[in-house]
Amino acid sequence: MLAGDTIMALSSGALPSGVAVIRLSGPRVREAFLYLAGELPVPRTMALRRIGADTQLDQGLVVWFPGPHSFTGEDCAEFHVHGSPAGVKAILRSLNTFGIRLAGPGEFTRRAFENGKLDLIAVEGLGDLLSAETEKQRQQALARYDGRLTERVETWRDVLLDLRAEIEARLDFSDEGDVTEELPSSFVDELANLKNSLVEALASINSGRIVREGVRVALAGAPNAGKSSLINALSKSDIAIVSDEAGTTRDVREVPLDIGGQLFILLDLAGLRETDSRAEAEGIRRAERAIQDADILLWLEAPDTEVALQPATNATVVRIGTKSDLGPTGSYDLQISTATGFGLDALVDRLRAIGENLVGGEPSLVSHERDRLGLEQAVSAVDEAVLYHSNWELAAEALRHASLALERMIGRVDAEQVLDRLFVSFCIGK
Structure with missing residues (x-):
């Protein structure tokens, strides 16, 4: 970033679009505005203008923000024009003749910080x-x-x-x-x-971190305990591979899920067992590390698989009996079946309650x-x-x-x- 430069950027996202917003900030904004859109309107008030000097480039709404009463503290302006790739390019080319350059990532906000409009926390x-x-x-x-x-x-x-x-x-x-x-x-x-x-x-800070980054929920158990099937059922998509073959999951797969306005990160992990496969062993090592870092551990056991040894963890543990449609299972906090949907709503409610307990009332700053x-x-x-x-x-x-x-x-x-x-x-x- 060069101090004293005038910068511009398309702030409204990818083209084509219904409306495109071109932002400007810096010492030459006034000059460029007068050239392309005529006289300055009342500050912070939209005005309908013809955009262009010798040749009309577009027609749209324009806003003038004189410094220091602007987002960056400098003279700023916005052109709200049609979201045409050709039209936007033409306006940007015309602005470039004034020596106005394209802004880098976060450069408007950085100027706001350096001009005392925002502090680093803001x-x-x-x-x-x-x-x-x-x-x-x-x-x-x-x-x-x-x-x-x-x-x-x-x-x-x-x-x-x-x-x-x-x-x-x-x-x-x-x-x-x-x-x-x-x-x-x-x-x-x-x-x-x-x-x-x-x-x-x-x-x-832990509750604040959980709000910002999400509640990390590790789904763990023996191979074929139903981890991938549960991930797919909760996310309502075929994200994870489901197979009768043990050891198909060998890495940590993260799936975001919004429950009651709180972000949960579901972690689909390799099944825990003794193995001679180096690749599967690495997946198990990563799974054990993810369990250590998790906020919630969903420990899954199924009636048609061997029971694995649950690793020690500081996470809140919920023991779940899966594949309940296959027949009677043992004593668990919850029993579910991804085939029939039984118990899934109760599991979501349990996750929501634990998440609220971890976060508390108002999100930590x-x-x-x-x-x-x-x-x-x-x-x-x-x-x-x-x-x-x-x-x-x-x-x-x-x-x-x-x-x-x-x-x-x-x-x-x-x-x-x-x-x-x-x-x-x-x-x-x-």
């Missing part, structure tokens, strides 16, 4: 919002984008600034009459309250690995301040480190270390 929330597939993901991402997590971080930071001021006043102005020699009696209590608040937020690192660093620094509160120099330095950890979360320091990686996942024109 940028991540916007990225999550663009990729949200379920209702809970939408709620979480929108709340993050709207600044609710930023407000909490700012509150913590304000507390730290007040505590630092108490110490630094005694370091710098100890000879002044209105500065007491001892810290206020509430100083340690305020540090403890701050730490409790940070720890509480940190404890919610703390959901990124960056959040975890920032909060852990802040908690560690506050612990040091408590430990060294009688040594003012060390306590002040610890509180400064806690403030820096929170400022990194917002993106006020060290932002360049994450920006390039972050914007790679953004779509062109956003």
